[in-house]
Amino acid sequence: MANKVTLKQIAQEVGLSPSSVSLVLNNRPCRISEENRKRIKEVAARNHYVPNQIARSLVMRESRTLGLIVPNIESRFFASLAGSLEKRCREDGYALFITSSGGSADDDLELLRQLVTRGVDGVFLVVGDEFSDDRALREEVSHLPIPAVMVDRAIEGLECDKVMFDHEMGGYMATRYLIEQGHRRIACLVNARRSNTGRKRLAGYERALREVGLPIDARLEFESEYYIPSAYEASEAVLATDATAVFASSDNIALGLLKRLHEMGKSIPGDISVVSYDNSAADVLFEPALTAIEQDPGVLAEHAFACMSKRLAGRGGKRAEEVVLEPALIVKGSVLDLTEYS
Amino acid sequence: MANKVTLKQIAQEVGLSPSSVSLVLNNRPCRISEENRKRIKEVAARNHYVPNQIARSLVMRESRTLGLIVPNIESRFFASLAGSLEKRCREDGYALFITSSGGSADDDLELLRQLVTRGVDGVFLVVGDEFSDDRALREEVSHLPIPAVMVDRAIEGLECDKVMFDHEMGGYMATRYLIEQGHRRIACLVNARRSNTGRKRLAGYERALREVGLPIDARLEFESEYYIPSAYEASEAVLATDATAVFASSDNIALGLLKRLHEMGKSIPGDISVVSYDNSAADVLFEPALTAIEQDPGVLAEHAFACMSKRLAGRGGKRAEEVVLEPALIVKGSVLDLTEYS
DNA sequence: TTGTTGTCATCAATCGATTGCAATATACCC
DNA sequence: GGGTATATTGCAATCGATTGATGACAACAA
Numbered sequence: 001m002a003n004k005v006t007l008k009q010i011a012q013e014v015g016l017s018p019s020s021v022s023l024v025l026n027n028r029p030c031r032i033s034e035e036n037r038k039r040i041k042e043v044a045a046r047n048h049y050v051p052n053q054i055a056r057s058l059v060m061r062e063s064r065t066l067g068l069i070v071p072n073i074e075s076r077f078f079a080s081l082a083g084s085l086e087k088r089c090r091e092d093g094y095a096l097f098i099t100s101s102g103g104s105a106d107d108d109l110e111l112l113r114q115l116v117t118r119g120v121d122g123v124f125l126v127v128g129d130e131f132s133d134d135r136a137l138r139e140e141v142s143h144l145p146i147p148a149v150m151v152d153r154a155i156e157g158l159e160c161d162k163v164m165f166d167h168e169m170g171g172y173m174a175t176r177y178l179i180e181q182g183h184r185r186i187a188c189l190v191n192a193r194r195s196n197t198g199r200k201r202l203a204g205y206e207r208a209l210r211e212v213g214l215p216i217d218a219r220l221e222f223e224s225e226y227y228i229p230s231a232y233e234a235s236e237a238v239l240a241t242d243a244t245a246v247f248a249s250s251d252n253i254a255l256g257l258l259k260r261l262h263e264m265g266k267s268i269p270g271d272i273s274v275v276s277y278d279n280s281a282a283d284v285l286f287e288p289a290l291t292a293i294e295q296d297p298g299v300l301a302e303h304a305f306a307c308m309s310k311r312l313a314g315r316g317g318k319r320a321e322e323v324v325l326e327p328a329l330i331v332k333g334s335v336l337d338l339t340e341y342s
Numbered sequence: 343m344a345n346k347v348t349l350k351q352i353a354q355e356v357g358l359s360p361s362s363v364s365l366v367l368n369n370r371p372c373r374i375s376e377e378n379r380k381r382i383k384e385v386a387a388r389n390h391y392v393p394n395q396i397a398r399s400l401v402m403r404e405s406r407t408l409g410l411i412v413p414n415i416e417s418r419f420f421a422s423l424a425g426s427l428e429k430r431c432r433e434d435g436y437a438l439f440i441t442s443s444g445g446s447a448d449d450d451l452e453l454l455r456q457l458v459t460r461g462v463d464g465v466f467l468v469v470g471d472e473f474s475d476d477r478a479l480r481e482e483v484s485h486l487p488i489p490a491v492m493v494d495r496a497i498e499g500l501e502c503d504k505v506m507f508d509h510e511m512g513g514y515m516a517t518r519y520l521i522e523q524g525h526r527r528i529a530c531l532v533n534a535r536r537s538n539t540g541r542k543r544l545a546g547y548e549r550a551l552r553e554v555g556l557p558i559d560a561r562l563e564f565e566s567e568y569y570i571p572s573a574y575e576a577s578e579a580v581l582a583t584d585a586t587a588v589f590a591s592s593d594n595i596a597l598g599l600l601k602r603l604h605e606m607g608k609s610i611p612g613d614i615s616v617v618s619y620d621n622s623a624a625d626v627l628f629e630p631a632l633t634a635i636e637q638d639p640g641v642l643a644e645h646a647f648a649c650m651s652k653r654l655a656g657r658g659g660k661r662a663e664e665v666v667l668e669p670a671l672i673v674k675g676s677v678l679d680l681t682e683y684s
Numbered sequence: 685t686t687g688t689t690g691t692c693a694t695c696a697a698t699c700g701a702t703t704g705c706a707a708t709a710t711a712c713c714c
Numbered sequence: 715g716g717g718t719a720t721a722t723t724g725c726a727a728t729c730g731a732t733t734g735a736t737g738a739c740a741a742c743a744a
Contacts, residue, residue, distance in 0.1 A: 005487075008731095023733085028732095028733085036692085048482075052459060052731065054731090056729075057731090058397055058733050074422050079415050079421040084413045086441065113392055114437050116392060117394060118395045119395065140390075350701095357725045372720055374722070398701055400700080
């Protein structure tokens with residue numbers, strides 16, 4: 001294990017002052033003779049010298065590092081978001097510090113502090129979606145000495161830049177599409193009890209129904225956690241209704257539903273139509289592929305970075321910016337067109 | 343956006359020296375009067391003071407931060423590894439800096455440098471698996487001023503701590519199991535052309551065959567990338583052979599195979615038996631569930647951290663440590679027992 | 685000789701913490 | 715009052731870099 005090489009050591013070996021070495025290695029436009037310039041570079045290279053960013057950012061007051069907090073890096077969506085965001089950051093010369101909180105507001109807070117004290121220049125915050133006491137977190141975010149951008153999920157009423165997909169719109173689009181295809185009895189399977197996004201998607205579902213004068217029937221609204229087994233459990237009741245279509249409000253929920261359907265020997269879309277949300281790779285396996293509401297994490301990353309970039313450059317107004325992205329309806333083959341038969 | 347509060351400012355407000363404030367806030371056992379102690383804490387809290395870790399680690403010469411480089415954070419396995427590792431690090435008070443390289447040796451090198459200069463105390467390195475020119479990376483790793491642990495994959499011939507699963511053994515176990523179940527014509531679908539791990543799994547497959555005197559038939563060895571569509575393409579040829587079983591050497595490869603099987607109306611294990619590797623969550627959907635070789639990323643994380651921990655504590659020998667973990671065969675229902683019929 | 689200009693390189697302060705050692709204050713004892 | 719313990723607190727160096735101000739020296743002009 002080699003030792004760390006410092007600027008001073010390089011200076012000593014070359015026989016010049018540390019300042020000169022610093023000047024040369026940073027390519028500062030100053031007059032150091034070509035000869036010394038070359039010798040410094042040569043010695044630095046030979047000794048595998050890398051500047052200590054810690055010391056550097058202490059005086060420069062910036063680290064060109066950004067932080068990201070996600071509730072769970074093992075989720076496909078967040079992993080993909082993290083991947084895209086990191087790529088984007090790197091393009092602009094920023095390193096991205098990815099951390100995963102476990103979803104509780106306490107952990108979010110702890111990680112946020114860690115990042116700040118470690119000198120990141122800004123932080124992307126994907127807060128846990130489920131209910132929890134977020135007063136301390138809220139307090140911390142509003143006192144942050146660096147720019148923060150909330151991504152995908154917001155803390156209500158917090159003055160902070162936000163970039164997110166419109167979940168209500170997603171629920172609306174899915175349901176609206178089913179209605180347009182002639183469906184009238186549409187069930188939904190959502191995580192409204194524990195998730196803000198879930199509640200919004202449910203609201204969109206209900207708006208679509210209301211808009212065309214269809215009744216909102218509590219017997220068609222089913223609850224499921226964002227896990228396959230939970231959705232699998234819940235699906236039995238869903239399939240016992242007279243619904244001709246189901247809006248499954250997440251990829252895992254759709255997978256649980258599919259498993260149950262498969263077991264019961266029911267086919268899609270012949271026996272029942274399905275619109276999914278935010279599909280996972282797994283659904284390439286199914287015939288037909290699932291019609292779904294898609295949210296591209298790359299787009300989210302792009303906008304989040306743009307927002308951050310603005311703040312870092314000192315542009316960007318005093319008030320918080322709010323970017324709302326529309327999800328997309330991707331039509332594949334899991335919805336039966338009932339209008340043909342009318 | 344609040345300003346950063348420094349130790350000095352707190353000191354000023356309290357009317358004491360920065361040293362005293364530092365001493366108190368770090369709970370150093372020194373005699374500062376109870377009264378001042380309380381006042382300092384009160385003022386620090388009121389001003390949302392958080393110590394600047396950058397400055398701190400400059401003098402302390404440690405940051406209690408570790409780094410992780412994975413080829414692709416969007417892969418389930420790496421995401422899961424990252425998640426487990428982060429949790430483990432946090433338990434010991436370390437923050438984990440997760441970065442994703444894109445899989446090229448150049449990016450690995452770049453990220454490694456970034457991490458080192460940003461003052462991490464140690465780094466976990468999951469290098470890209472495919473062929474590339476890794477001389478520079480190799481050089482850098484051997485000159486690292488901090489401990490490094492290679493995880494899941496190694497650079498051959500590099501003196502460095504390693505923690506990984508035995509891929510050869512995995513291939514062997516899968517094949518051996520199929521043989522024990524009475525199979526004689528066993529095909530395999532591996533990524534041997536571009537992946538080191540793939541080659542090792544293939545070697546295990548061949549060893550199992552050799553061991554019982556079965557012929558190694560090149561016509562039963564098929565090549566596939568680690569992507570579903572690639573495996574899907576390759577599967578047609580696999581299914582045209584007289585094999586009664588297939589060893590699919592990754593989760594995605596198995597999924598591609600399954601898609602093809604499903605399309606052809608073939609059933610598992612009635613028409614053909616399958617042993618998969620490293621199953622993704624998606625396979626909960628299938629009936630029967632897939633028998634597979636499993637590598638628990640949590641176990642990998644645990645051992646990697648233990649290894650790192652040793653180095654950081656200054657224990658751990660001069661020579662590199664090498665931990666090889668055995669994967670596990672998880673028997674579910676995708677293999678037909680031919681011995682029953684003999 | 686003195687002054688001017690230009691080139692090359694160094695000095696010393698700074699960033700925000702930590703910490704060994706020195707300093708001050710107060711009390712207590714003889 | 716002088717000496718010694720004890721309880722508090724401050725000074726100043728340090729970590730490894732950056733950078734504006736400054737110095738040293740040579741060449742050249744007046």
